[in-house]
Amino acid sequence: MNSPTATDKNSIINKVKTNSQDFWLSLSEGQQSILKKIWSILTYKWQWQIILNAPFLVVWVLDQTIPAVHSFDMQLISSLPIPMIIKTYLGFS
Template structure:
């Protein structure tokens, strides 16, 4: 399984941002205005989906970047008074 560290992910994001900024800087004003209009149409049509899904995106990003979240979950689940047969069924024993 190919796993990346948080630093690797940040470097990929930084490379993507710099590439996107250089692409945007190379466009003339007419092309930029066309892309802004397209983006405004997309965001208008999808604004509720973006707004409602943003918290889940934040949780997913935190889940991917902070491995301590999973150890906390395992400690929390194992401390709950759940019968052992149910814990083994879900793989938490």
């Protein structure tokens, strides 16, 4: 049960950083530009993913912190003209 200490973790992180910097410097200009383009595409997609999921994150945070939001959702779902079979199946009887 030997767990790595904080200094061991920092040395591992430093090794990874130096190895990645050495790798980056060993690449040619063309290879660096290709990797920059790939990285910009990935980060652009991540930005869109965060933007599209942000409203759901806000609703989830409100649901976790304010109990009235959850009771409002339950009242709203109960008031919808959904057939009773589906309501009982979903647990809203």
